[in-house]
Amino acid sequence: MDIRQATIDDFLGMQNANLLNLPENYTFKYYLYHALTWPELSYVAVDPRGRIVGYILAKMEEEPTDEPSGHVTSISVLRPYRRLGLANRLMKQSQEAMVAHYNAAQITLHVRKSNRAAISLYRDSLGFEVHVMEKGYYADGEDAYGMRFLFKRKDEESKAST
């Protein structure tokens, strides 16, 4: 599977994958809003026939702060393509792009409290931690965990190495 930055013609395929896989869905315009505001941040996993089998839809928080924060709106890999490590790779590429292009200090995401598989993916293999619980975050009333991952800043890295 090819892992690459999403281009405009990938977003319909992303919408399709999202509707097949997840309960949180968005109309196309919301995808366009991501694509046309932060074009570097969304990535796709593509099969040899050009079909989108996994994606990460990502953004930056809009309010300007000293500590820019990236956010994962949605990440998903179609069931038949799991266990290839695609989600991991998609996440890593998006994170690198957040740091390189927007100087991000951290990345956040929301996850359903009941979605244990996802929580363990974010925590155990991607290094996220729960930092807040948001009551009734989802349309059906379920609570969300706000999870985040702090990036090592370049200046800190260089400090650490000196």
Add this chain to the structure above:
Amino acid sequence: MSNIPKHRQLPDKENRLFKELLTQYEYKQYKKGLKAADTILKKFPNHGETIALKALTLHSSLPFPMTVAGLTKQEEAESLARLAVKKDITSHITWHVLGILAKTRKDWDEATRAFAMARKQDSENIPLMRDSIALYLHTRQFSQAVAARHQHLLLRPTLRSSWTSLIIAHHLNGDMTEGIEVYDQYLGIVKNDGATSSEKAQLLMHIITMCMEAGQWDDALRRLENGLKDGVLSTRGQVTQLKAEILMQLGRESESEDVWRALIEQNPDNLSYYDGFLRTKGYEIRKSVTLDSTSKIVSLLNSFAESYPKALAPRRMCLDIARGDEFRDLARAYLVNGLEKAIPSLFVDVKGLYVDLERMKIVGEIVEDLIQTLEKDAGLHDDDSKAPPTALLWAYYFLALHLAHPAHPNPSYDRSLQLLSTALKHTPTLPEIYMAEAMVRKRAGDILGAAKAMEEARLLDGQDRFLNCKAAKYWLRVGEVAKAEELTAMFTKKDIATSQDLTDLQCLWFLQEEGDSYRANGNLGMALKRYQSLATTFQDYEDDQYDFHTYCLRRMTFSAYYSLMKYEDQLRSHPAYFKASLAAINIYTRLHDDPSLKEEKLTAEEEAERKKAAKKAQKAEQKARKAAAATGEGKKEDQPVPDEDPQGSKLLKTETPLDEALKLWKPLELLASSRIETWTTGYQIYIRKKLYLAAFKCLLQAHDIDPRDPNLHWEIIHFKQTVSAVPDLAEPVKMTTDQLLPSLIPSDADLAAYNANLLSQHSSSPAHILGAAKGLSELDTTRPIPSSSLQAIESTLSRLAAHDVPPSVAIMSSALKLMKELGAPISSIDSLRDTYKSRVPLASVFESDEELKRRRREALEGEEVANGVKPDL
């Protein structure tokens, strides 16, 4: 004051009211505004600008979602806006309001014209200018957009966006050089433009791509390197890729190689990076790889595999390149690794190789061999290590899917199912095994069994939407709309119908599959409704771009915006649009041929079901109304506008089915011209419209793509027969066909021999066998068709079951349909069906109607048992 035309002047009191009206509109005090407008109009009923503002105020106060009462107000606003322009044709306000209303209606052409008229009256009005430019961009009137941008720059030369927007307007207008010049001027004039660093980067990136597009490679490289040096650009991702491509263009291969290496370091799973790297070495792997270069390429890729042990791409790419024994060794290692790690997606990953039958064969042999080894409980490596027990399970799973793959020359569905049932004994709770069973059964034509198996997979993990969607889709494939909707409803909004929610969410697969399901059930109205919803969704996708004409210029995401514009231009080339429109066109041509289809013919059973559904809907509506009444929103005119055509019967009763078909087809003519179905379908519309030249052009286009296409084949015969039977064929048509028809079919050709020739040349292709049978049915134009011709057709169609012909359930089904359409006696249809059944014994579609009904009941009841109480333990 004096240059205000007389008809626009108002006395002081009304003039004051008019100004208040403007403020009230701005502060959204619509009720007050309407009152003020009416007061003015009482005395001055012909005051155009007041009428316009009344229209605008009314328009802005419309409810969302639209209600019954709102609709009336909307119509009033529209007619007031038109009246206002009539009363005051030189006012920028009246034209502006007309434009705003048209824009909301998404009538972009009218809006563009109205805004242009408004600007003529008030040429320095900046907000008006902005909207007008957005509309020019939206309707692709780029030279107009450039002109308006120029004017904007003259009026606001210190504004950053005046400059940047002009650059992009030039680019869209195809004038890169002018755009780049404006950029350089802008850098010289506007020193500190207040853009953030990422905005600066977006702009510079776009300028670099413009230089590249203009072929100014040195200039592109210079700007890029300066951008990196100044810290405006980051080396991550696209910038570096552009650099690698530019260096390649400049013939600096070894520098380009280093840059591609740096990209692979950033993302070792991006295939195009390897392609680029290999290009610097002279290998174009997507085009062709010579036999003697394969080992060299493989060793290059292998060195990356060693440097990036976690990367999947280089190892997987080796399999695409290697051949023969080298391929066998690499593939074995790849498969062993995947099976030992129990990766379910191993098959979907590897099946990409099956475009090459030789590689497919080797993969099959390896897996057979691995299974033999594993069954002996031996390890898969040279040492004494043992494979994990799951390896065998996944090997069974792999082989089952392999044997049923559509590219397999001798699919063996029985063995596939056997393997899966062995796997199930090993692990009875793995949804993947059931999914595989469903896939195998589907391929074998047992769509009922497939639905049942997919349902079982779903029941093992009810929280998984993917399984839910798949099961719903499989139920739709067997015509069980209600069952499918029961499933999809588990993941959609509870307060509206699941089909409505999925339509709102633009769920294309659902619209297509449910349309197909209705079509197969003979409910053509609902089928059209779903297909038309899908087409409307594409209109929404197109309209979605409107806001971004201004948004992107503010955010300075020029490259993304530019690609959006190019994307929207060819939006309807998307396969989803293609598929739905062909399906709908097929229904429209059938409606034209047989208008009686517009009257629904329901069986007693269906009628009862329909009544039940209607009752249910009525109850639900009553309940909703009661609930609404309780919250004080009960008045009928406050209700949201109901669906005007809930059963699709209005669509079905169209007076002009061929025009509807043509509307859907037109975008394909432009955007899917390389697909032969576009033309063979276009023929079906035009020949019915008796537009012989247009129909003939479709045949010529199709012939250019594939002269031996089976559908084209019988359409050519049909065309020849049709035009020769037209007594008063127009002279130009006659001339053109006389001149060009021989390029499709020799004018002296014996049509029967021509038809037989297709069959003998493609005797083992199911599609061509069907094409030849249709050809036969066109040769004899007598209706009802004489039994001698029918026999010839039947004997041709029976070839579909021959052992040297790969079995195709879909084509066999079409063959039976053709026999029915030709009015063949039941006995011969039944005997043909039995012939097919013996060739594909698993195919449920060839069972008798009673047997099908029984199995269907069983499948659904089986569900109820499975859904019901758990057995006592």
